Amino acid sequence: MDLQTLILNLSRYWADCGCIVQQPYDTEVGAGTMHPETFLRVLGPEPYRVAYVQPSRRPADARYGENPFRLGRHLQMQVILKPSPDDIQGLYLKSLEAMGIDPSVHDIRFEEDNWESPTLGAWGVGWQVLLDGMEITQFTYFQQAGGIDLAPMTAELTYGLERISMFLQRKDSIYDIEWGGGVSYGQIRLMDEREASTYGFEVADVDMLRRHFEDWEGEAVRCLEHDPPLVLPALEATLKTSHLFNLLDARGAVSVTERVGLIGRVRANALRAAKAYAAQREAMGWPLGNALETGTQEKGVV
Amino acid sequence: MASFLLEIRTEEIPANALPGARRQLQDLFAKHLGDAGFTGFSTSVVSTPLRLIVTLSDLPSKQADRVEEMTGPPVRIAVAEDGSPTKAGLGFAAKACLPFEQLGRLETEKGQYLAATVNHVGRATSDILAEITPTILSSLRFPKMMRWGLGSYLFVRPVHGIVALLDDDVVPFEAFGITSGRTTVGHRVHSPKPIDIDHADTYHETMAEHSVMIDPAQRRQTLESAAKHLAETVDCRVHEDPRLVGEHVELVEWPGLIVGAFDRDFLDLPPEVVVSTLRHHQKCLILEDRNGALQPHFLAVIDRKDDPEELIRLGNEWVIRARLADARFFFSEDRKKPLEDSIAGLERVEWHRVLGSLEAKAERLGILAVTLSGQVGLDLSTELVCLAARLVKTDLTTHMVGEFPELQGVMGGHYLRLEGADEALWTASRDHYRPVGFDGDCPSSELGRVLGVADRMDTIAGLFAVGEKPTGSRDPLGLRRAAQAVVKIIVDSGWALDLEVLVGEAVSGVADQSTENIHAVKDSVTRFMADRLRRWLTDVTGVSGDTADAVMASGWVDPCETVARAQALETVRSNDSFRGLALAFKRVRNITDGKPEGDIDPTLFEHAEEKELHDAVLEFHAALERLIPEHRVTEAFESMIPIADTLDRFFIEVLVMAENENVRANRIALLKLLGRDFLTLADLSILQIDGGE
Numbered sequence: 001m002d003l004q005t006l007i008l009n010l011s012r013y014w015a016d017c018g019c020i021v022q023q024p025y026d027t028e029v030g031a032g033t034m035h036p037e038t039f040l041r042v043l044g045p046e047p048y049r050v051a052y053v054q055p056s057r058r059p060a061d062a063r064y065g066e067n068p069f070r071l072g073r074h075l076q077m078q079v080i081l082k083p084s085p086d087d088i089q090g091l092y093l094k095s096l097e098a099m100g101i102d103p104s105v106h107d108i109r110f111e112e113d114n115w116e117s118p119t120l121g122a123w124g125v126g127w128q129v130l131l132d133g134m135e136i137t138q139f140t141y142f143q144q145a146g147g148i149d150l151a152p153m154t155a156e157l158t159y160g161l162e163r164i165s166m167f168l169q170r171k172d173s174i175y176d177i178e179w180g181g182g183v184s185y186g187q188i189r190l191m192d193e194r195e196a197s198t199y200g201f202e203v204a205d206v207d208m209l210r211r212h213f214e215d216w217e218g219e220a221v222r223c224l225e226h227d228p229p230l231v232l233p234a235l236e237a238t239l240k241t242s243h244l245f246n247l248l249d250a251r252g253a254v255s256v257t258e259r260v261g262l263i264g265r266v267r268a269n270a271l272r273a274a275k276a277y278a279a280q281r282e283a284m285g286w287p288l289g290n291a292l293e294t295g296t297q298e299k300g301v302v
Numbered sequence: 303m304a305s306f307l308l309e310i311r312t313e314e315i316p317a318n319a320l321p322g323a324r325r326q327l328q329d330l331f332a333k334h335l336g337d338a339g340f341t342g343f344s345t346s347v348v349s350t351p352l353r354l355i356v357t358l359s360d361l362p363s364k365q366a367d368r369v370e371e372m373t374g375p376p377v378r379i380a381v382a383e384d385g386s387p388t389k390a391g392l393g394f395a396a397k398a399c400l401p402f403e404q405l406g407r408l409e410t411e412k413g414q415y416l417a418a419t420v421n422h423v424g425r426a427t428s429d430i431l432a433e434i435t436p437t438i439l440s441s442l443r444f445p446k447m448m449r450w451g452l453g454s455y456l457f458v459r460p461v462h463g464i465v466a467l468l469d470d471d472v473v474p475f476e477a478f479g480i481t482s483g484r485t486t487v488g489h490r491v492h493s494p495k496p497i498d499i500d501h502a503d504t505y506h507e508t509m510a511e512h513s514v515m516i517d518p519a520q521r522r523q524t525l526e527s528a529a530k531h532l533a534e535t536v537d538c539r540v541h542e543d544p545r546l547v548g549e550h551v552e553l554v555e556w557p558g559l560i561v562g563a564f565d566r567d568f569l570d571l572p573p574e575v576v577v578s579t580l581r582h583h584q585k586c587l588i589l590e591d592r593n594g595a596l597q598p599h600f601l602a603v604i605d606r607k608d609d610p611e612e613l614i615r616l617g618n619e620w621v622i623r624a625r626l627a628d629a630r631f632f633f634s635e636d637r638k639k640p641l642e643d644s645i646a647g648l649e650r651v652e653w654h655r656v657l658g659s660l661e662a663k664a665e666r667l668g669i670l671a672v673t674l675s676g677q678v679g680l681d682l683s684t685e686l687v688c689l690a691a692r693l694v695k696t697d698l699t700t701h702m703v704g705e706f707p708e709l710q711g712v713m714g715g716h717y718l719r720l721e722g723a724d725e726a727l728w729t730a731s732r733d734h735y736r737p738v739g740f741d742g743d744c745p746s747s748e749l750g751r752v753l754g755v756a757d758r759m760d761t762i763a764g765l766f767a768v769g770e771k772p773t774g775s776r777d778p779l780g781l782r783r784a785a786q787a788v789v790k791i792i793v794d795s796g797w798a799l800d801l802e803v804l805v806g807e808a809v810s811g812v813a814d815q816s817t818e819n820i821h822a823v824k825d826s827v828t829r830f831m832a833d834r835l836r837r838w839l840t841d842v843t844g845v846s847g848d849t850a851d852a853v854m855a856s857g858w859v860d861p862c863e864t865v866a867r868a869q870a871l872e873t874v875r876s877n878d879s880f881r882g883l884a885l886a887f888k889r890v891r892n893i894t895d896g897k898p899e900g901d902i903d904p905t906l907f908e909h910a911e912e913k914e915l916h917d918a919v920l921e922f923h924a925a926l927e928r929l930i931p932e933h934r935v936t937e938a939f940e941s942m943i944p945i946a947d948t949l950d951r952f953f954i955e956v957l958v959m960a961e962n963e964n965v966r967a968n969r970i971a972l973l974k975l976l977g978r979d980f981l982t983l984a985d986l987s988i989l990q991i992d993g994g995e
Contacts, residue, residue: 066631067628067631068627068628068631069624069627069628070628083450083451083452083453084450084451084460085451086451086460086462089313103491104491105610105611105613105614106613106614106617107558107604107605107606107609107614107617109314109553109605110313110314110351111314111317111553112314112316112317112318114446124448125446125448127314131617132613132614132616132617132618132620132621133584133602133617133618133621133622134617134620134621141448141449141450141460143448143449150449150453151449151452151453152451152452152453153448153449153450153451153452153453155450166624167617167620167621170616170620172623172624172627252650255649255650255659259652260655291452292452292453
């Protein structure tokens with residue numbers, strides 16, 4: 001199964017399970033969790049189901065396209081189910097069938113792997129899902145996000161799409177996997193990885209990045225202090241600072257002592273944006289409903 | 303007699319949470335049933351990753367009936383003169399659930415009392431189980447708990463089903479929003495359909511028929527024998543790994559096993575890298591030949607009986623090939639330049655939020671190691687030690703250690719060796735994180751030992767200085783183990799050193815970063831080290847706790863010397879005359895504590911026993927001066943023994959608190975000298991001796 005069929009099948013499957021099929025966020029993020037469709041939607045009592053692919057940028061993980069397993073930008077398929085349905089594991093296992101994997105002839109395991117993002121003030125418990133020894137999905141029950149205790153609880157599934165493709169296609173290099181229509185991943189993305197590595201490790205203008213960090217941080221604060229607070233613009237500005245930090249870090253420009261401070265500044269605004277969102281939705285009277293009152297989707301829809 | 307079966311079906315419970323859950327269930331059921339008056343039943347708790355299972359056997363069908371004799375208020379208060387009940391009388395009747403007329407009378411010394419014989423009819427066992435089980439389930443605690451769905455319940459993982467049967471009847475209750483019943487499911491792959499359990503006693507068999515091996519002990523046995531057998535098919539033997547097997551036992555409902563292979567070329571990598579890839583990352587069992595050499599095969603544990611299309615083997619082989627190729631990529635990247643060229647990178651790696659970068663750490667480590675090396679009289683050049691301090695930390699900047707943190711030190715050792723570095727240097731890198739606590743070998747070179755001790759002392763001092771010392775059972779950074787390794791290396795090396803001085807040096811090294819009062823830090827690190835040395839004395843040297851305390855009360859800062867004294871005292875204290883000595887010493891302490899020292903004037907002696915004791919004390923004093931510098935500690939302790947009798951006679955014949963002030967002071971001075979000499983070896987008053995105060 002080529003990469004695009006994988007994406008299409010998973011999207012179709014989760015759409016059939018009642019998910020909104022969203023699009024990638026158009027601001028650079030390090031993980032699908034930072035997409036407001038996850039980070040903000042998990043807050044408050046409104047039920048929600050969404051699936052989307054999120055290109056995730058991690059400049060420090062880039063390897064000039066020389067390492068067959070590592071990318072500076074990879075694709076995550078993110079699925080959010082709130083509240084987490086009773087048969088979530090069953091739903092997940094059926095999604096493997098959508099990927100052409102017949103669970104009855106494989107060894108599929110859920111091994112403890114808890115998740116934490118200090119920057120987002122978020123943590124959850126869950127597993128990494130192993131298929132014949134290969135990690136294919138991160139499965140997390142969110143317990144807290146933006147420093148806020150959650151209720152109802154959200155289940156988050158994150159599929160590492162390139163890894164899964166490599167495994168399904170039995171390729172020894174990411175760049176050899178077939179994207180679609182006979183075109184390989186390398187033909188589309190190799191040059192991009194090389195350039196992004198050179199840029200991130202050697203060329204990026206540190207002074208400019210620092211300036212922009214300050215600017216976007218200030219902008220986030222301005223949005224938060226606006227009356228009423230501008231939630232999404234504040235979060236977007238915060239995501240910019242997070243990405244700028246990642247670039248500075250990859251460039252080796254962040255000293256040890258500075259590091260904690262910068263992360264703390266990103267976190268502070270992320271937490272404020274989360275609180276502002278929760279307040280905004282409450283003021284709107286929870287337009288998508290209140291799962292705690294109705295028990296919506298507790299039993300799953302499929 | 304009846305049997306109770308409880309099965310709580312959940313999503314995958316983490317392996318490390320299961321043993322604790324089993325223990326808690328065992329204890330809680332025993333306690334609650336005991337409180338309800340049940341005896342003679344037996345409890346068995348087993349589990350799989352998806353189920354917690356409690357079996358109780360030999361339960362009666364109901365609680366035993368119980369007759370209670372109740373005594374009420376005195377008759378004069380409970381019964382009015384006309385024989386009618388008072389308020390108090392009626393109250394007691396109500397309490398005893400009897401009509402007033404049926405209450406009896408009890409004659410006592412204090413008069414007549416109302417009395418009642420009450421028959422408590424035992425409740426049905428099923429009712430009691432239905433009551434205690436939900437209580438027990440809600441009191442289970444796990445290392446990390448979670449909520450799911452609407453967030454109403456807290457448990458280790460979401461709960462999906464409860465089977466509760468007393469023989470063939472459902473014990474009805476509700477927990478986690480689920481009503482108990484008799485329906486469960488079998489193995490997720492082999493038997494996923496619902497199954498009804500007919501009877502508590504048939505559960506075990508029924509589950510086995512549906513491919514669930516509920517008993518961890520049985521899974522372990524199955525796994526171990528399958529591993530042995532499969533290894534033989536590829537002419538290998540299994541590298542013993544009880545911990546990993548133990549983990550797998552908690553990870554599967556049916557322990558299957560497959561053997562796979564990887565390309566022999568990967569054996570060119572350092573063996574630790576291959577082992578780390580297979581064992582730490584893929585949880586595979588390692589296969590080796592008869593000589594213990596790594597072989598290009600592995601065993602992977604699977605949670606099913608078979609690999610019907612060989613896809614599982616192919617998948618595991620693919621993953622392992624990918625991981626090993628990844629490791630090879632990092633290994634060759636790292637080898638492109640000598641390790642020394644990466645020293646500059648230490649500055650960019652944070653070692654601790656407050657204590658700074660690895661460069662700062664390595665700098666402090668170098669300085670402390672130089673001091674230590676001088677303290678114990680080693681012939682290591684300052685230049686070498688300071689360079690080595692940086693080099694042994696530099697592998698933390700390599701790709702390989704970035705990917706395989708557990709290979710810290712080991713990789714530096716390989717890189718340095720391959721670069722042709724001096725053996726003392728590359729083994730120092732390889733070894734300086736060893737031992738772990740008291741376990742494992744000490745570094746082979748002096749350089750490795752010095753760096754190992756200095757590194758840990760800096761870590762301990764640093765973390766205490768920023769308020770991150772261990773508390774209670776919480777020691778997330780493993781400082782106790784670090785301190786134990788320090789003790790082990792010092793004792794193992796036979797170094798004569800003053801640990802308090804070393805602590806002082808280590809603490810001054812982090813004074814600039816300290817967030818706490820530096821004197822308080824030094825004191826608490828010193829106490830912390832003393833505590834770990836005591837642990838060494840009791841756990842490794844094997845002396846009893848009071849022996850350790852007695853010798854440490856006389857000084858402990860030189861660990862080797864302290865160990866020698868502890869061993870000597872432990873040997874000597876079993877001597878019969880020693881008991882009297884310890885008691886007499888307590889007496890000496892009681893008399894002389896708080897009194898000033900003074901000169902002894904033999905002309906003031908009035909009794910032969912005084913002179914006799916004086917001679918003995920002088921002889922003992924001379925013996926100490928001769929034996930201690932030669933480290934003949936056992937003999938020193940033995941030379942105490944003859945004093946016991948002398949001292950006894952002294953106390954019988956001589957009144958220390960004499961009327962004459964000078965005579966009294968003279969006697970106290972004599973005892974004081976004796977006490978002081980004894981105290982150079984141990985404070986015998988701490989010893990727990992029968993008949994002591």
